[in-house]
Amino acid sequence: MRDIWTVAWKEWREFRDQLLSLRRGGLSALILALILGVVAPVQLGPEWVQSKIIVGYWPFLAATMVSSLIADSVAGERERHTLETLLASRLSDSAILIGKIVAAVLYGLGFAVANMLIGLVAVNVAHRESAPILFGAQRFVVTIVLTILASLLMAGIGVFISLRASTVKQAQQAFGIAIIVLTMGPLLAFNALEYETRTRVALRLAALGETRIEAYAVGGLTVLSVIVIGAALARFKRGKLVLD
Amino acid sequence: MAGVNDFAIRADGITRDFGPVRALDSLSLQVPKGIVFGFLGPNGAGKTTAIRVLLGLIDPSAGRAEVLGLDTRVHGAVIRARCGALLEHPGLYERLSASDNLEFYGRAWHVPRRVMQERIRELLTRFGLWDRRDDPVGRWSRGMKQKLAVARAVLHRPDLVFLDEPTSGLDPVATAGLREDLAALAAQEGVTVFLTTHNLNEAERLCAQVGVIRGGRLLAVGSPQELRERQDSGRVDIAARGLTSEVVSLLHARPEVESVVAKDGRLTLGLANGASVAPIVALLVHHAVEIEEVRRARATLEDAFLDLMGAEPGGSGLGGARGAGGGAP
Numbered sequence: 001m002r003d004i005w006t007v008a009w010k011e012w013r014e015f016r017d018q019l020l021s022l023r024r025g026g027l028s029a030l031i032l033a034l035i036l037g038v039v040a041p042v043q044l045g046p047e048w049v050q051s052k053i054i055v056g057y058w059p060f061l062a063a064t065m066v067s068s069l070i071a072d073s074v075a076g077e078r079e080r081h082t083l084e085t086l087l088a089s090r091l092s093d094s095a096i097l098i099g100k101i102v103a104a105v106l107y108g109l110g111f112a113v114a115n116m117l118i119g120l121v122a123v124n125v126a127h128r129e130s131a132p133i134l135f136g137a138q139r140f141v142v143t144i145v146l147t148i149l150a151s152l153l154m155a156g157i158g159v160f161i162s163l164r165a166s167t168v169k170q171a172q173q174a175f176g177i178a179i180i181v182l183t184m185g186p187l188l189a190f191n192a193l194e195y196e197t198r199t200r201v202a203l204r205l206a207a208l209g210e211t212r213i214e215a216y217a218v219g220g221l222t223v224l225s226v227i228v229i230g231a232a233l234a235r236f237k238r239g240k241l242v243l244d
Numbered sequence: 245m246a247g248v249n250d251f252a253i254r255a256d257g258i259t260r261d262f263g264p265v266r267a268l269d270s271l272s273l274q275v276p277k278g279i280v281f282g283f284l285g286p287n288g289a290g291k292t293t294a295i296r297v298l299l300g301l302i303d304p305s306a307g308r309a310e311v312l313g314l315d316t317r318v319h320g321a322v323i324r325a326r327c328g329a330l331l332e333h334p335g336l337y338e339r340l341s342a343s344d345n346l347e348f349y350g351r352a353w354h355v356p357r358r359v360m361q362e363r364i365r366e367l368l369t370r371f372g373l374w375d376r377r378d379d380p381v382g383r384w385s386r387g388m389k390q391k392l393a394v395a396r397a398v399l400h401r402p403d404l405v406f407l408d409e410p411t412s413g414l415d416p417v418a419t420a421g422l423r424e425d426l427a428a429l430a431a432q433e434g435v436t437v438f439l440t441t442h443n444l445n446e447a448e449r450l451c452a453q454v455g456v457i458r459g460g461r462l463l464a465v466g467s468p469q470e471l472r473e474r475q476d477s478g479r480v481d482i483a484a485r486g487l488t489s490e491v492v493s494l495l496h497a498r499p500e501v502e503s504v505v506a507k508d509g510r511l512t513l514g515l516a517n518g519a520s521v522a523p524i525v526a527l528l529v530h531h532a533v534e535i536e537e538v539r540r541a542r543a544t545l546e547d548a549f550l551d552l553m554g555a556e557p558g559g560s561g562l563g564g565a566r567g568a569g570g571g572a573p
Contacts, residue, residue: 010348239302
Protein backbone atom coordinates (compact mmCIF):
# COMPACT_ATOMS: atom_id res chain seq x y z
CA MET A 1 0.00 0.00 0.00
CA ARG A 2 2.83 2.36 0.92
CA ASP A 3 4.49 1.80 -2.44
CA ILE A 4 1.23 2.49 -4.28
CA TRP A 5 1.04 5.86 -2.53
CA THR A 6 4.68 6.53 -3.36
CA VAL A 7 3.99 6.10 -7.07
CA ALA A 8 0.76 8.10 -6.80
CA TRP A 9 2.70 10.85 -4.99
CA LYS A 10 5.18 11.10 -7.84
CA GLU A 11 2.44 11.14 -10.46
CA TRP A 12 0.66 13.89 -8.53
CA ARG A 13 3.81 15.97 -8.34
CA GLU A 14 4.02 15.77 -12.12
CA PHE A 15 0.31 16.65 -12.57
CA ARG A 16 0.68 19.51 -10.11
CA ASP A 17 3.61 21.00 -11.95
CA GLN A 18 1.69 20.60 -15.20
CA LEU A 19 -1.38 22.30 -13.77
CA LEU A 20 0.60 25.13 -12.20
CA SER A 21 2.12 25.93 -15.56
CA LEU A 22 -0.40 27.79 -17.71
CA ARG A 23 1.35 26.75 -20.92
CA ARG A 24 1.48 23.04 -20.10
CA GLY A 25 -2.20 22.48 -19.34
CA GLY A 26 -2.97 24.84 -16.48
CA LEU A 27 -4.80 27.24 -18.77
CA SER A 28 -7.13 24.60 -20.23
CA ALA A 29 -7.89 23.32 -16.73
CA LEU A 30 -8.67 26.89 -15.64
CA ILE A 31 -10.99 27.47 -18.62
CA LEU A 32 -12.75 24.16 -17.97
CA ALA A 33 -13.17 25.03 -14.29
CA LEU A 34 -14.62 28.40 -15.26
CA ILE A 35 -17.13 26.90 -17.70
CA LEU A 36 -18.12 23.84 -15.67
CA GLY A 37 -17.82 25.35 -12.24
CA VAL A 38 -19.18 28.87 -12.81
CA VAL A 39 -20.78 29.60 -16.20
CA ALA A 40 -22.91 26.42 -16.51
CA PRO A 41 -24.19 26.44 -12.90
CA VAL A 42 -25.06 30.16 -13.05
CA GLN A 43 -26.95 29.68 -16.35
CA LEU A 44 -28.83 26.53 -15.29
CA GLY A 45 -29.55 27.64 -11.72
CA PRO A 46 -30.96 25.17 -9.15
CA GLU A 47 -31.58 22.65 -11.95
CA TRP A 48 -27.78 22.26 -12.18
CA VAL A 49 -27.77 20.88 -8.63
CA GLN A 50 -31.05 18.99 -8.55
CA SER A 51 -31.17 17.37 -12.01
CA LYS A 52 -30.85 13.57 -12.31
CA ILE A 53 -28.38 14.20 -15.11
CA ILE A 54 -25.53 14.88 -12.64
CA VAL A 55 -25.33 11.15 -11.91
CA GLY A 56 -24.01 10.60 -15.43
CA TYR A 57 -22.58 14.05 -16.11
CA TRP A 58 -19.78 14.12 -13.51
CA PRO A 59 -18.58 10.54 -14.02
CA PHE A 60 -18.40 11.28 -17.75
CA LEU A 61 -16.42 14.50 -17.21
CA ALA A 62 -14.08 12.88 -14.69
CA ALA A 63 -13.42 9.99 -17.06
CA THR A 64 -12.72 12.48 -19.85
CA MET A 65 -10.18 14.26 -17.63
CA VAL A 66 -8.54 10.95 -16.77
CA SER A 67 -8.38 10.04 -20.45
CA SER A 68 -6.48 13.25 -21.17
CA LEU A 69 -3.46 12.11 -19.16
CA ILE A 70 -3.53 8.35 -18.64
CA ALA A 71 -2.16 7.43 -22.07
CA ASP A 72 1.08 9.10 -20.93
CA SER A 73 1.40 6.89 -17.84
CA VAL A 74 3.75 4.16 -19.11
CA ALA A 75 4.38 5.26 -22.70
CA GLY A 76 5.50 8.67 -21.38
CA GLU A 77 7.96 7.04 -18.98
CA ARG A 78 9.28 4.99 -21.87
CA GLU A 79 9.53 7.99 -24.18
CA ARG A 80 11.31 10.11 -21.55
CA HIS A 81 13.67 7.22 -20.63
CA THR A 82 12.55 7.02 -17.00
CA LEU A 83 10.86 3.62 -17.25
CA GLU A 84 13.93 1.42 -16.94
CA THR A 85 15.14 3.25 -13.84
CA LEU A 86 11.68 2.89 -12.32
CA LEU A 87 11.67 -0.83 -13.12
CA ALA A 88 15.14 -1.20 -11.61
CA SER A 89 13.88 0.16 -8.30
CA ARG A 90 12.47 -1.94 -5.48
CA LEU A 91 8.88 -1.01 -6.40
CA SER A 92 6.75 -4.01 -7.32
CA ASP A 93 4.88 -4.36 -10.62
CA SER A 94 1.51 -3.92 -8.93
CA ALA A 95 2.66 -0.86 -6.94
CA ILE A 96 3.82 0.87 -10.13
CA LEU A 97 0.69 0.03 -12.08
CA ILE A 98 -1.89 0.60 -9.36
CA GLY A 99 -0.09 3.75 -8.16
CA LYS A 100 -0.49 5.24 -11.62
CA ILE A 101 -4.15 4.26 -11.73
CA VAL A 102 -4.82 5.65 -8.24
CA ALA A 103 -3.19 8.97 -9.18
CA ALA A 104 -5.33 9.26 -12.31
CA VAL A 105 -8.54 8.35 -10.45
CA LEU A 106 -7.78 10.93 -7.76
CA TYR A 107 -7.17 13.49 -10.50
CA GLY A 108 -10.54 12.77 -12.13
CA LEU A 109 -12.34 12.67 -8.80
CA GLY A 110 -10.62 15.83 -7.58
CA PHE A 111 -11.58 17.65 -10.78
CA ALA A 112 -15.23 16.58 -10.48
CA VAL A 113 -15.56 17.33 -6.75
CA ALA A 114 -13.81 20.69 -7.04
CA ASN A 115 -16.09 21.76 -9.88
CA MET A 116 -19.19 20.47 -8.09
CA LEU A 117 -18.31 22.53 -5.02
CA ILE A 118 -17.41 25.65 -7.02
CA GLY A 119 -20.67 25.23 -8.96
CA LEU A 120 -22.63 24.81 -5.76
CA VAL A 121 -21.27 28.09 -4.44
CA ALA A 122 -21.91 29.80 -7.81
CA VAL A 123 -25.53 28.60 -7.92
CA ASN A 124 -26.20 29.69 -4.35
CA VAL A 125 -24.67 33.11 -4.95
CA ALA A 126 -26.39 33.71 -8.31
CA HIS A 127 -29.77 32.23 -7.36
CA ARG A 128 -30.16 33.13 -3.72
CA GLU A 129 -33.16 31.40 -2.14
CA SER A 130 -34.46 31.22 1.40
CA ALA A 131 -32.78 27.85 1.97
CA PRO A 132 -29.39 26.83 0.56
CA ILE A 133 -29.56 24.84 -2.68
CA LEU A 134 -27.81 21.49 -2.06
CA PHE A 135 -27.27 18.14 -3.76
CA GLY A 136 -29.52 15.33 -2.51
CA ALA A 137 -27.41 13.16 -0.19
CA GLN A 138 -28.11 9.85 -1.96
CA ARG A 139 -27.62 11.29 -5.43
CA PHE A 140 -24.38 12.94 -4.34
CA VAL A 141 -23.01 9.67 -2.96
CA VAL A 142 -24.04 7.73 -6.09
CA THR A 143 -22.46 10.43 -8.27
CA ILE A 144 -19.19 10.19 -6.36
CA VAL A 145 -19.16 6.37 -6.50
CA LEU A 146 -19.85 6.39 -10.24
CA THR A 147 -17.24 9.10 -10.76
CA ILE A 148 -14.63 6.92 -9.03
CA LEU A 149 -15.63 3.83 -11.00
CA ALA A 150 -15.77 5.60 -14.38
CA SER A 151 -12.34 7.12 -13.68
CA LEU A 152 -11.05 3.71 -12.59
CA LEU A 153 -12.26 2.03 -15.75
CA MET A 154 -10.84 4.79 -17.94
CA ALA A 155 -7.50 4.66 -16.07
CA GLY A 156 -7.40 0.86 -16.38
CA ILE A 157 -8.00 0.97 -20.13
CA GLY A 158 -5.46 3.78 -20.52
CA VAL A 159 -2.71 1.98 -18.60
CA PHE A 160 -3.44 -1.27 -20.45
CA ILE A 161 -2.93 0.48 -23.78
CA SER A 162 -0.03 2.61 -22.57
CA LEU A 163 1.92 -0.49 -21.47
CA ARG A 164 2.59 -1.58 -25.02
CA ALA A 165 2.69 1.74 -26.86
CA SER A 166 6.19 2.86 -27.73
CA THR A 167 5.29 6.56 -27.75
CA VAL A 168 2.72 8.76 -26.04
CA LYS A 169 1.29 9.68 -29.43
CA GLN A 170 0.77 6.03 -30.32
CA ALA A 171 -0.87 5.41 -26.94
CA GLN A 172 -3.20 8.39 -27.39
CA GLN A 173 -4.24 7.21 -30.85
CA ALA A 174 -4.96 3.66 -29.69
CA PHE A 175 -6.75 4.99 -26.61
CA GLY A 176 -8.90 7.32 -28.73
CA ILE A 177 -9.97 4.42 -30.94
CA ALA A 178 -10.75 2.27 -27.89
CA ILE A 179 -12.93 5.01 -26.38
CA ILE A 180 -14.83 5.52 -29.63
CA VAL A 181 -15.47 1.77 -29.89
CA LEU A 182 -16.54 1.56 -26.24
CA THR A 183 -18.91 4.54 -26.37
CA MET A 184 -20.23 4.31 -29.89
CA GLY A 185 -20.35 0.50 -30.05
CA PRO A 186 -23.29 0.02 -27.66
CA LEU A 187 -25.18 2.94 -29.26
CA LEU A 188 -24.70 1.56 -32.76
CA ALA A 189 -25.66 -1.92 -31.58
CA PHE A 190 -28.80 -0.53 -29.96
CA ASN A 191 -29.71 1.36 -33.14
CA ALA A 192 -29.21 -1.78 -35.19
CA LEU A 193 -32.03 -3.47 -33.26
CA GLU A 194 -35.55 -3.60 -34.66
CA TYR A 195 -37.76 -0.67 -33.65
CA GLU A 196 -39.99 -2.91 -31.50
CA THR A 197 -37.00 -4.43 -29.72
CA ARG A 198 -35.55 -1.01 -29.00
CA THR A 199 -38.88 0.14 -27.61
CA ARG A 200 -39.12 -2.97 -25.44
CA VAL A 201 -35.58 -2.45 -24.08
CA ALA A 202 -36.26 1.24 -23.39
CA LEU A 203 -39.48 0.43 -21.58
CA ARG A 204 -37.76 -2.25 -19.53
CA LEU A 205 -35.03 0.17 -18.54
CA ALA A 206 -37.59 2.80 -17.58
CA ALA A 207 -39.44 0.22 -15.50
CA LEU A 208 -36.29 -0.63 -13.57
CA GLY A 209 -36.30 2.70 -11.79
CA GLU A 210 -33.49 5.13 -10.98
CA THR A 211 -32.03 3.24 -8.04
CA ARG A 212 -31.80 -0.09 -9.87
CA ILE A 213 -30.21 1.48 -12.94
CA GLU A 214 -27.64 3.15 -10.70
CA ALA A 215 -26.96 -0.16 -8.94
CA TYR A 216 -26.49 -1.91 -12.28
CA ALA A 217 -24.18 0.89 -13.44
CA VAL A 218 -22.10 0.54 -10.25
CA GLY A 219 -21.94 -3.24 -10.65
CA GLY A 220 -21.14 -3.10 -14.35
CA LEU A 221 -18.39 -0.52 -13.97
CA THR A 222 -16.89 -2.45 -11.04
CA VAL A 223 -16.76 -5.71 -12.99
CA LEU A 224 -15.33 -4.03 -16.09
CA SER A 225 -12.71 -2.16 -14.02
CA VAL A 226 -11.60 -5.36 -12.27
CA ILE A 227 -11.28 -7.16 -15.61
CA VAL A 228 -9.35 -4.34 -17.28
CA ILE A 229 -6.98 -3.76 -14.34
CA GLY A 230 -6.45 -7.51 -14.00
CA ALA A 231 -5.56 -7.67 -17.69
CA ALA A 232 -3.16 -4.72 -17.29
CA LEU A 233 -1.46 -6.43 -14.33
CA ALA A 234 -1.09 -9.59 -16.39
CA ARG A 235 0.36 -7.55 -19.23
CA PHE A 236 2.90 -5.85 -16.96
CA LYS A 237 6.01 -7.95 -17.63
CA ARG A 238 9.10 -6.22 -16.25
CA GLY A 239 11.53 -8.05 -18.52
CA LYS A 240 9.50 -7.24 -21.61
CA LEU A 241 8.99 -3.60 -20.61
CA VAL A 242 12.74 -3.16 -20.14
CA LEU A 243 13.41 -4.48 -23.62
CA ASP A 244 10.55 -2.57 -25.31
CA MET B 245 41.20 -17.65 -0.22
CA ALA B 246 37.96 -15.79 -0.92
CA GLY B 247 34.74 -17.36 0.36
CA VAL B 248 31.37 -17.42 -1.35
CA ASN B 249 30.19 -14.49 0.76
CA ASP B 250 33.13 -12.30 -0.24
CA PHE B 251 31.68 -11.72 -3.68
CA ALA B 252 29.07 -9.14 -4.54
CA ILE B 253 28.55 -10.73 -7.95
CA ARG B 254 29.09 -14.29 -9.15
CA ALA B 255 28.10 -15.07 -12.69
CA ASP B 256 28.47 -18.62 -13.89
CA GLY B 257 28.26 -19.12 -17.64
CA ILE B 258 25.42 -16.72 -18.27
CA THR B 259 24.18 -16.57 -21.81
CA ARG B 260 21.42 -14.33 -23.09
CA ASP B 261 19.95 -14.58 -26.56
CA PHE B 262 17.62 -12.12 -28.24
CA GLY B 263 16.28 -14.17 -31.10
CA PRO B 264 19.25 -15.01 -33.28
CA VAL B 265 21.51 -12.49 -31.54
CA ARG B 266 23.65 -13.69 -28.63
CA ALA B 267 24.18 -10.68 -26.38
CA LEU B 268 25.95 -12.60 -23.59
CA ASP B 269 27.97 -15.70 -24.27
CA SER B 270 28.86 -17.93 -21.29
CA LEU B 271 29.90 -15.00 -19.14
CA SER B 272 31.55 -16.06 -15.90
CA LEU B 273 32.64 -13.39 -13.49
CA GLN B 274 33.32 -12.81 -9.82
CA VAL B 275 33.32 -9.32 -8.33
CA PRO B 276 34.63 -9.02 -4.76
CA LYS B 277 32.68 -6.89 -2.31
CA GLY B 278 33.74 -3.30 -1.64
CA ILE B 279 35.64 -2.60 -4.84
CA VAL B 280 35.02 -0.52 -7.94
CA PHE B 281 34.81 -3.00 -10.80
CA GLY B 282 35.04 -1.70 -14.35
CA PHE B 283 33.29 -3.57 -17.11
CA LEU B 284 34.94 -2.49 -20.33
CA GLY B 285 33.82 -3.06 -23.84
CA PRO B 286 32.90 -1.37 -27.07
CA ASN B 287 29.32 -0.38 -27.90
CA GLY B 288 27.10 -3.42 -28.23
CA ALA B 289 29.51 -5.65 -26.28
CA GLY B 290 26.80 -6.82 -23.88
CA LYS B 291 27.53 -4.55 -20.90
CA THR B 292 23.97 -3.25 -20.52
CA THR B 293 22.50 -6.72 -20.98
CA ALA B 294 24.80 -7.99 -18.24
CA ILE B 295 23.52 -5.29 -15.86
CA ARG B 296 19.92 -6.12 -16.72
CA VAL B 297 20.52 -9.79 -15.98
CA LEU B 298 22.34 -9.02 -12.75
CA LEU B 299 19.50 -6.77 -11.58
CA GLY B 300 17.01 -9.55 -12.29
CA LEU B 301 15.25 -7.43 -14.88
CA ILE B 302 15.69 -10.11 -17.52
CA ASP B 303 16.49 -13.79 -17.11
CA PRO B 304 19.54 -15.36 -18.70
CA SER B 305 18.84 -17.90 -21.44
CA ALA B 306 21.38 -20.20 -19.77
CA GLY B 307 23.69 -20.16 -16.77
CA ARG B 308 23.08 -18.52 -13.44
CA ALA B 309 24.15 -15.44 -11.56
CA GLU B 310 24.16 -14.50 -7.92
CA VAL B 311 24.13 -10.92 -6.73
CA LEU B 312 24.76 -10.36 -3.02
CA GLY B 313 24.35 -14.11 -2.63
CA LEU B 314 20.89 -14.12 -4.24
CA ASP B 315 19.90 -15.91 -7.44
CA THR B 316 18.87 -13.31 -10.02
CA ARG B 317 16.17 -15.57 -11.49
CA VAL B 318 14.43 -16.07 -8.17
CA HIS B 319 15.23 -13.02 -6.05
CA GLY B 320 15.18 -10.15 -8.55
CA ALA B 321 12.98 -8.00 -6.31
CA VAL B 322 15.25 -8.47 -3.26
CA ILE B 323 18.34 -7.77 -5.36
CA ARG B 324 16.82 -4.54 -6.67
CA ALA B 325 15.90 -3.56 -3.12
CA ARG B 326 19.56 -3.86 -2.09
CA CYS B 327 21.11 -2.27 -5.18
CA GLY B 328 21.17 1.13 -6.78
CA ALA B 329 21.40 1.77 -10.49
CA LEU B 330 22.21 4.43 -13.00
CA LEU B 331 21.31 2.83 -16.27
CA GLU B 332 21.78 3.86 -19.87
CA HIS B 333 19.85 7.11 -19.33
CA PRO B 334 19.80 9.28 -16.19
CA GLY B 335 16.11 8.36 -15.80
CA LEU B 336 15.19 11.61 -14.07
CA TYR B 337 11.74 13.18 -14.05
CA GLU B 338 12.50 16.42 -15.81
CA ARG B 339 9.36 18.24 -14.68
CA LEU B 340 10.23 17.54 -11.05
CA SER B 341 12.87 19.29 -8.98
CA ALA B 342 16.07 17.56 -7.88
CA SER B 343 14.68 17.24 -4.35
CA ASP B 344 11.45 15.66 -5.61
CA ASN B 345 13.37 13.22 -7.82
CA LEU B 346 15.43 12.08 -4.85
CA GLU B 347 12.48 12.08 -2.48
CA PHE B 348 10.50 9.82 -4.81
CA TYR B 349 13.23 7.20 -4.87
CA GLY B 350 13.89 7.69 -1.16
CA ARG B 351 10.23 6.89 -0.52
CA ALA B 352 10.41 3.96 -2.93
CA TRP B 353 13.27 2.52 -0.87
CA HIS B 354 11.48 3.22 2.42
CA VAL B 355 14.18 5.56 3.68
CA PRO B 356 12.83 7.16 6.89
CA ARG B 357 11.76 10.75 6.22
CA ARG B 358 14.27 12.51 8.47
CA VAL B 359 17.17 10.32 7.33
CA MET B 360 16.12 10.93 3.74
CA GLN B 361 16.10 14.71 4.10
CA GLU B 362 19.58 14.65 5.64
CA ARG B 363 20.84 12.30 2.97
CA ILE B 364 19.41 14.45 0.16
CA ARG B 365 21.14 17.51 1.61
CA GLU B 366 24.41 15.59 2.04
CA LEU B 367 24.46 14.22 -1.51
CA LEU B 368 23.31 17.38 -3.25
CA THR B 369 25.90 19.37 -1.30
CA ARG B 370 28.65 16.86 -2.14
CA PHE B 371 27.81 17.06 -5.84
CA GLY B 372 27.48 20.86 -5.77
CA LEU B 373 23.78 20.79 -6.62
CA TRP B 374 22.22 21.98 -3.37
CA ASP B 375 21.61 25.55 -4.51
CA ARG B 376 19.65 24.30 -7.52
CA ARG B 377 17.62 21.71 -5.62
CA ASP B 378 14.24 23.31 -6.33
CA ASP B 379 14.77 23.81 -10.08
CA PRO B 380 13.04 21.46 -12.49
CA VAL B 381 15.72 19.01 -13.59
CA GLY B 382 14.80 19.59 -17.24
CA ARG B 383 16.60 22.95 -17.04
CA TRP B 384 19.89 21.39 -15.92
CA SER B 385 23.00 20.59 -17.93
CA ARG B 386 23.77 16.99 -18.81
CA GLY B 387 26.63 16.84 -16.31
CA MET B 388 24.38 18.01 -13.48
CA LYS B 389 21.78 15.44 -14.42
CA GLN B 390 24.37 12.66 -14.40
CA LYS B 391 25.52 13.73 -10.94
CA LEU B 392 21.94 13.78 -9.71
CA ALA B 393 21.37 10.32 -11.17
CA VAL B 394 24.44 9.04 -9.31
CA ALA B 395 23.12 10.64 -6.12
CA ARG B 396 19.80 8.89 -6.67
CA ALA B 397 21.56 5.54 -7.17
CA VAL B 398 23.32 5.74 -3.79
CA LEU B 399 20.60 7.62 -1.85
CA HIS B 400 19.43 4.55 0.08
CA ARG B 401 22.99 3.39 0.84
CA PRO B 402 22.83 0.25 -1.30
CA ASP B 403 25.29 -2.61 -0.95
CA LEU B 404 25.98 -2.59 -4.67
CA VAL B 405 25.62 0.12 -7.31
CA PHE B 406 25.45 -0.42 -11.06
CA LEU B 407 26.60 2.56 -13.07
CA ASP B 408 26.15 2.18 -16.81
CA GLU B 409 28.55 4.61 -18.50
CA PRO B 410 28.09 7.36 -15.92
CA THR B 411 30.35 9.83 -17.71
CA SER B 412 29.03 9.15 -21.19
CA GLY B 413 28.42 12.33 -23.16
CA LEU B 414 30.05 14.62 -20.60
CA ASP B 415 32.73 17.15 -21.42
CA PRO B 416 36.24 16.47 -20.02
CA VAL B 417 35.81 18.85 -17.07
CA ALA B 418 32.47 17.36 -16.06
CA THR B 419 33.89 13.86 -16.57
CA ALA B 420 36.84 14.57 -14.28
CA GLY B 421 34.53 16.09 -11.66
CA LEU B 422 32.14 13.17 -11.69
CA ARG B 423 35.03 10.70 -11.61
CA GLU B 424 36.43 12.34 -8.49
CA ASP B 425 32.99 12.31 -6.90
CA LEU B 426 32.57 8.62 -7.69
CA ALA B 427 35.96 7.74 -6.27
CA ALA B 428 35.23 9.64 -3.08
CA LEU B 429 31.81 8.10 -2.79
CA ALA B 430 33.08 4.56 -3.22
CA ALA B 431 35.85 5.13 -0.70
CA GLN B 432 33.67 6.80 1.92
CA GLU B 433 30.59 4.62 1.67
CA GLY B 434 32.29 1.26 1.20
CA VAL B 435 29.86 0.37 -1.53
CA THR B 436 30.64 -2.10 -4.32
CA VAL B 437 30.49 -0.30 -7.64
CA PHE B 438 29.94 -2.13 -10.91
CA LEU B 439 30.82 0.39 -13.56
CA THR B 440 30.52 -0.06 -17.29
CA THR B 441 32.49 2.27 -19.47
CA HIS B 442 34.42 2.55 -22.66
CA ASN B 443 36.47 5.35 -21.17
CA LEU B 444 39.70 3.49 -20.37
CA ASN B 445 41.31 6.40 -18.63
CA GLU B 446 38.37 6.49 -16.26
CA ALA B 447 38.58 2.75 -15.63
CA GLU B 448 42.32 2.93 -14.98
CA ARG B 449 41.90 5.69 -12.42
CA LEU B 450 38.81 4.38 -10.67
CA CYS B 451 38.75 0.62 -10.79
CA ALA B 452 40.46 -1.94 -8.60
CA GLN B 453 39.53 -4.63 -11.13
CA VAL B 454 38.36 -4.59 -14.69
CA GLY B 455 36.77 -7.09 -17.02
CA VAL B 456 36.93 -6.75 -20.78
CA ILE B 457 33.93 -7.94 -22.75
CA ARG B 458 33.30 -8.14 -26.44
CA GLY B 459 30.58 -9.88 -28.41
CA GLY B 460 29.10 -10.98 -25.09
CA ARG B 461 32.26 -12.85 -24.12
CA LEU B 462 34.59 -11.98 -21.28
CA LEU B 463 38.06 -11.68 -22.78
CA ALA B 464 40.09 -10.79 -19.71
CA VAL B 465 39.70 -9.89 -16.06
CA GLY B 466 42.13 -8.53 -13.50
CA SER B 467 43.47 -5.33 -12.04
CA PRO B 468 44.33 -2.58 -14.55
CA GLN B 469 47.98 -3.17 -13.63
CA GLU B 470 47.75 -6.89 -14.39
CA LEU B 471 46.18 -6.18 -17.76
CA ARG B 472 48.88 -3.62 -18.53
CA GLU B 473 51.64 -5.99 -17.49
CA ARG B 474 50.39 -8.65 -19.87
CA GLN B 475 50.84 -6.10 -22.59
CA ASP B 476 54.10 -4.72 -21.21
CA SER B 477 56.02 -7.96 -21.12
CA GLY B 478 57.13 -8.09 -24.72
CA ARG B 479 57.51 -4.53 -25.95
CA VAL B 480 60.89 -2.78 -26.09
CA ASP B 481 61.64 0.65 -27.56
CA ILE B 482 65.20 1.35 -28.67
CA ALA B 483 66.51 4.71 -29.85
CA ALA B 484 69.61 4.15 -31.97
CA ARG B 485 71.77 5.40 -34.81
CA GLY B 486 73.21 3.32 -37.58
CA LEU B 487 70.30 0.94 -38.06
CA THR B 488 70.58 -0.85 -41.36
CA SER B 489 68.25 -3.19 -43.19
CA GLU B 490 70.74 -5.95 -42.54
CA VAL B 491 70.44 -5.42 -38.76
CA VAL B 492 66.66 -5.38 -39.00
CA SER B 493 66.78 -8.66 -40.94
CA LEU B 494 69.02 -10.17 -38.27
CA LEU B 495 66.55 -9.10 -35.59
CA HIS B 496 63.69 -10.66 -37.54
CA ALA B 497 65.62 -13.90 -37.71
CA ARG B 498 65.98 -14.23 -33.94
CA PRO B 499 63.52 -16.70 -32.39
CA GLU B 500 62.62 -14.49 -29.40
CA VAL B 501 61.72 -11.51 -31.61
CA GLU B 502 58.08 -11.57 -32.67
CA SER B 503 57.89 -8.20 -34.40
CA VAL B 504 60.22 -5.45 -35.51
CA VAL B 505 59.27 -1.92 -36.47
CA ALA B 506 62.12 0.43 -37.44
CA LYS B 507 61.23 4.05 -38.06
CA ASP B 508 63.07 7.36 -37.74
CA GLY B 509 65.95 5.92 -35.76
CA ARG B 510 63.65 4.05 -33.38
CA LEU B 511 63.16 0.34 -33.06
CA THR B 512 60.07 -1.12 -31.54
CA LEU B 513 60.47 -4.79 -30.84
CA GLY B 514 57.93 -7.32 -29.74
CA LEU B 515 59.68 -9.98 -27.71
CA ALA B 516 58.36 -13.38 -26.74
CA ASN B 517 57.15 -13.77 -23.14
CA GLY B 518 60.07 -13.78 -20.70
CA ALA B 519 62.68 -13.00 -23.35
CA SER B 520 65.60 -10.87 -22.23
CA VAL B 521 66.55 -7.69 -24.08
CA ALA B 522 70.29 -8.04 -23.31
CA PRO B 523 71.19 -10.37 -26.27
CA ILE B 524 69.38 -7.98 -28.59
CA VAL B 525 71.43 -5.05 -27.31
CA ALA B 526 74.62 -7.11 -27.70
CA LEU B 527 73.70 -7.92 -31.30
CA LEU B 528 73.08 -4.26 -32.09
CA VAL B 529 76.37 -3.18 -30.51
CA HIS B 530 78.18 -5.92 -32.39
CA HIS B 531 76.85 -4.48 -35.66
CA ALA B 532 78.05 -0.96 -34.80
CA VAL B 533 74.63 0.41 -33.95
CA GLU B 534 74.95 3.34 -31.52
CA ILE B 535 72.36 2.87 -28.84
CA GLU B 536 71.05 5.99 -27.09
CA GLU B 537 68.18 4.53 -25.09
CA VAL B 538 66.63 1.16 -24.35
CA ARG B 539 63.23 1.18 -22.71
CA ARG B 540 60.77 -1.52 -21.77
CA ALA B 541 57.49 0.01 -22.97
CA ARG B 542 54.87 0.77 -20.32
CA ALA B 543 51.57 -0.19 -21.85
CA THR B 544 48.44 1.69 -20.89
CA LEU B 545 45.14 0.02 -20.20
CA GLU B 546 44.11 1.28 -23.60
CA ASP B 547 46.97 -0.66 -25.22
CA ALA B 548 45.87 -3.78 -23.37
CA PHE B 549 42.26 -3.18 -24.32
CA LEU B 550 43.02 -2.60 -27.98
CA ASP B 551 45.23 -5.67 -27.99
CA LEU B 552 42.36 -7.74 -26.60
CA MET B 553 39.97 -6.30 -29.15
CA GLY B 554 42.39 -7.10 -31.93
CA ALA B 555 43.09 -10.58 -30.61
CA GLU B 556 39.58 -11.74 -31.37
CA PRO B 557 38.15 -12.18 -34.85
CA GLY B 558 36.23 -9.11 -35.89
CA GLY B 559 37.81 -6.96 -33.20
CA SER B 560 38.00 -3.36 -34.28
CA GLY B 561 38.60 -1.54 -31.06
CA LEU B 562 36.55 1.04 -29.25
CA GLY B 563 33.12 1.80 -30.47
CA GLY B 564 33.30 -0.47 -33.45
CA ALA B 565 33.37 -4.08 -32.42
CA ARG B 566 30.18 -6.03 -32.46
CA GLY B 567 31.36 -9.55 -32.98
CA ALA B 568 28.84 -12.25 -32.23
CA GLY B 569 26.83 -10.10 -29.87
CA GLY B 570 24.55 -7.30 -30.75
CA GLY B 571 24.33 -5.81 -27.31
CA ALA B 572 21.07 -4.90 -25.67
CA PRO B 573 18.18 -4.36 -28.04
